[in-house]
Amino acid sequence: MRAPGWYYRLSSFFREKFGVRVTKIPLNAGLTCPNRDGALSEKGCIFCYNPAFSPAAAKRERGDENRSHGIRQQIRRFQWQMEGRGQPAHGDKEPPPSFTPRNSYLAYFQAYSNTYGPHYLLDRLYNEALQAPGVIGLSVATRPDCLSADVLDLLTSLAGRHHIWLELGLQSAHDRTLKLINRGHNFACFQEAVQACQGRNLYLCVHLINGLPGEDPPAMLETVKRVSALPVHGVKFHQLQILAGTSLEPLYRQGAVSPLSLEEYLRITCDQLELLRDTIVVHRLLAETPQRDLLLAPDWHVPRARFAGMVEVELRRRGTHQGKGGFD
Template sequence: MQKKPYRDLNTYFRTRFGCRVHKVTVDAGLDCPNRDGTLSTGGCIYCNAKGSGTGAHRQGVSITRQIERSKDRIARRFKTNLLMAYFQSFTNTYAPVKQLKALYDEALAVENVVGLAIGTRPDCVDEAVLDLLESYARDHLIWIEYGLQSAHDHTLSLINRGHDFACFQRAVSATHGRNINICAHVILGLPGETRQDMMATADAVAAMGIDGVKLHLLYVVRGTPMEALYRSGRYRCLRQREYAELVCSFIERLPETTIIQRLTGDPHLHELVAPAWSLQKKDTVELIHRTFQEKNTWQGKRLMPS
């Protein structure tokens, strides 16, 4: 198999564990301060009502059961028994530490779970939460995934993010040195952002010593403020080739050590308004790989000097 022009997650797992590790999405039933009235009630302008969750918690499915019921399917399809519990929906450090510990303990108690990936906001971590995660990191692989989306405060304000870039910087600084891996989520194609803006976000992330990055396409979800922007003609979705070029250019500016955990997102068919091509994930990933080849480029090629 031809080596990828970037450091991908599967290669990272194989290097660390000697085999593939599969991430299992866990819905812990937690909320978000940007939806419950603490910051606002509307959330980010692109966020769906489920917060990218599965709805399993509302159905009364325990964390243990959520992981267990995926095991056989994963073993058959991906030929692995090792799992990472991925707390994905909403903000998974947004609860008292005692409650968080019970949730994380339950996930790690499931056989063959080798670690946790915790999706959260940079304004929802403190010393107590980081101390808890650091205690797990002594024996398990721990990733914390901070939603950044953009390094530009004007964009963060426009999308109703509820925090600024300095907040993200503080969270990253507080997490460093604890054996906790840090992943930044970035959205390409946010309203009002130019290519130059997106590349500036890449440069900012590259300079912070972050371990991984997830790249997402901004797609329009039904019932969100983004839908109103799109329908009024005030927002244009990225074209597929345009997105592929932006992804390559973004990754060019990241250190070779940064793990590229995701190249694009997974919209739900029944929620998606636009762009239709975002449902073609396999085609999009293949186009990104072809674009790397056409540009004769690779991760780190255009890394800004420190």
């Protein structure tokens, strides 16, 4: 059945499921990534930026039991600011002990690969977040090759009592592209990860990037077709952004990579929405960069809400909607 509206928004999904607005709290648990710490590579994906990254730092982080310090603090600060009840003027200023959130939240383990760590540490981090007042579940971002049976069992046990999203970075369904961008895994690895998550009460969200080097619009549409055919529940679309200090920067400066224009990105995203199964929740339509001074390209910037409006206008103009082109 087609979701209401032009496309299936995450806010609609939360309202249907919980009857209230749910806000995601971005967290940095201090974890790392096998594509950065040397386990797979020390270079990372070619679009990935981490100014603090070094192999030594990554190794130190892997053995540091104290890095969970701050999860509860990050949650409380975010909730306090979100609910308009205070604006910490300095990093060390805390919400008052009496503060209790009124709204519902998902703790979003966003930075790096958040299933990549020892079981006891992940257990502690996830539970610390889930025990925070107002937190009804987790969203855990990771790589498809970082899902051991142990970590899946841990997430499955949490999913019995909480709402759990697993966000899997894929970016493209084409192995040639995955190799070019140094992902360190192929599409088959992603398919196996999706399969391993079945029957565990986990919600799967897939991260995709449009405009990757070597990909034309038909390749980007093919990625969405392949993802739609799998038992996943959500997708995040992003435009390729070139950040200073990444491996993409020299390619961009040599003219080997040219980011999509706003018009191209809008057209491709709408084409993809038409192909996207209508029960898949759209978590995000485009990327925003908090550190705009690092953004070399593209030269356009549109706030997410405005881009969502542009997508709706375009789908209305076409007389179409999510799933119209392939999964009705």
